[in-house]
Amino acid sequence: MTLVRNHRLPLSGNKYKLLILSVVFLAAACSPKTHPVATSPKPQPVVPPAKAIEKPVNKPTAKLPPPVLQSQKVSSISMLLPLNLDNLNPGGKYSKADMQKANMGVEYYQGFKLALDSLTANGYNYRLQLFDSKDIPAEAHNLSLNPKIRNSDLIVGPIFPDGIKAFGVGGKPLLSPLSPSSPAGFHNPDLITVIPPLAYHARRSAQYVFERLKAKKVFILKSGFSEENKYITPFKQQMDSLSKLKTKVVPFVVVRGSLTALLPQLSKTEPNVFVMPSTNQAFLQVTLRSLDTLAKNYPIVLIGHPSWEKLSFLKEDLLQRLKTVITSSDHVNYKSGSMVAFIKAYRKAYHLEPSEFAIKGFDEGLYFGRVLAEDETGAIKPEQHDFEGLHNDFHFVKKPGTGWVNTHVYILKYVNFELKAIE
Structure with missing residues (x-):
């Protein structure tokens, strides 16, 4: 009763x-x-x-x-x-x-x-x-x-x-x-x-990257805001633990959407895994366009922040082209x-x-x-x-x-x- x-x-x-x-x-x-x-x-x-x-x-x-x-x-x-x-x-x-x-x-x-x-x-x-x-x-x-x-x-x-x-x-x-x-x-x-909490999203993403994508190198695209470390730190810790430090995690601060400095490290035959822990609209719009251009010549898989699910300014067709994956604690x-x-x-x-x-x-x-x-x-x-x-x-x-x-x-x-x- x-x-x-x-x-x-x-x-x-x-x-x-x-x-x-x-x-x-x-x-x-x-x-x-x-x-x-x-x-x-x-x-x-x-x-x-x-x-x-x-x-x-x-x-x-x-x-x-x-x-x-x-x-x-x-x-x-x-x-x-x-x-x-x-x-x-x-x-x-x-x-x-x-x-x-x-x-x-x-x-x-x-x-x-x-x-x-x-x-x-x-x-x-x-x-x-x-x-x-x-x-x-x-x-x-x-x-x-x-x-x-x-x-x-x-x-x-x-x-x-x-x-x-x-x-x-x-x-x-x-x-x-x-x-x-x-x-x-x-x-x-x-x-x-x-x-x-956010840390469990980051760890789950790292698990997916390691077990499903079997990535040997992961690029973390940063906007420069310290808030992103709440995601980056547990992601890297989990990746280092799972791979026993064999998967290289490469942090990279993106300035005005330029990814040119990363080109020598990219593969044209295996998926290049990028992690973007930002939710900043201006940063995301510029950087995603750059990734979309990059995807014409390089295979890309993008790991996004769980908040992306509710960001209306993100375009589904662009995210699909980038083979975007995110985590969520609420899927009905x-x-x-x-x-x-x-x-x-x-x-x-x-x-x-x-x-x-x-x-x-x-x-x-x-x-x-x-x-x-x-x-x-x-x-x-x-x-x-x-x-x-x-x-x-x-x-x-x-x-x-x-x-x-x-x-x-x-x-x-x-x-x-x-x-x-x-x-």
Whole structure:
């Protein structure tokens, strides 16, 4: 049973609708008056994602035992989302930024809640409490002292890095649901980072270059900004480790798009692998044109930054000519049976199309809801269960002092002028 009522609510950018939504949330979910009830509510329709199955990491063919119906265990979950409900006070007003954050929080909540509703049909029980973090670090710190939150089995949020840092270490699993920030900066051994940080994208790219492309030399095209080192450093470390220093990594600062100095090192028979960790529009446009010219005489494979997927100024035809490959932690197949089932269930529950935040909320609710419910030791262990979700797979590793990190990222390649997952 989930103890937050499932309201079917409209949601759009319209301020009036958001305010109505927030009022209902305040009354139904934020209050500390939530209590378990003796009887289970009527089970919600189960959303059966075909791939959303947990598997022990070392036993890929085994499955968790079937759930025991009507379990007496009640798993307690507290969610800290930036609803900014103070804007409902007389004279208050939502700014555009506050509106976007509130919408993000509501959409994530709705996906997460739908997942718990699906699990309750299998006999699992949950106590779900929702709190407004207001996207204010001081408020996140105050919430960390709330006994109802501290006594939860799982704390979801805050969403943004400053809130996570301000919340601090509380001795309970703290789920960072949407941020790819490196957990190293939080020093929280109970943190669970679901969205893979940039370093894991860089390492996965290096693995692809070494194992699939079998490159003997890799050129890293730099713009000169130090921000790019967040990608370059783990890429080179992984490449050096995998190749035992046999693959040469050549950093090269590109000035005004000129690649002439590299010509003596290029091969006309084997693929020349270029890595571009930049997201700067001016630099990319000039340098990509130079690479496109170079590709007329030299075979080229380009490894791009994961953010390229959302950069509208990049041209698909050019990237396809350069045989571009990027990594991604978010790849949804809208034609899959599991995704179609989820969309139908979400529409039925909320009369809305699910956003990316709703999809992520559903995946995370389904995974952590079941891990909590089936845990017998009182301490969840994400590293023991893999998961194939709608937006990404989960493969957690435990890092000393920084908690659990999901390391799974997709390899995407431009095929027929669109990105398709190849690994």
